[in-house]
Amino acid sequence: IDASILDRMAQEIKELVELGIQVGVVIGGGNLFRGAGLAKAGMNRVVGDHMGMLATVMNGLAMRDALHRAYVNARLM
Structure with missing residues (x-):
């Protein structure tokens, strides 16, 4: 997780919000974990x-924190 990238994304989202645009962001966890490779190695799928x-939750928390630091209201659902 790169804080400078999160901050840049938060600023871009802030610009949209300031224009009155409602923004939804879909976050994934692929940068931290990909289960497909481990499943092939025998890890339990569940x-x-x-x-x-x-x-995914870890990435969402990081993005929400960056948005809050940019004074953008954000919820992690």
Whole structure:
């Protein structure tokens, strides 16, 4: 997770919000975890899916934090 990239994205989102545009962001966890490779190595599929969901939440928390630092109201759902 690169804070400078998050900050840049937050500023771009802030510009849209200031124009009155409602913004929704879909976050994934692929930068932290990809279960497909580990499934091929024998990891339980459900465990891999849970790890992917946790990675997604971690990325969402990082993005929400960047948005809050840019004074943009954001919710992680």
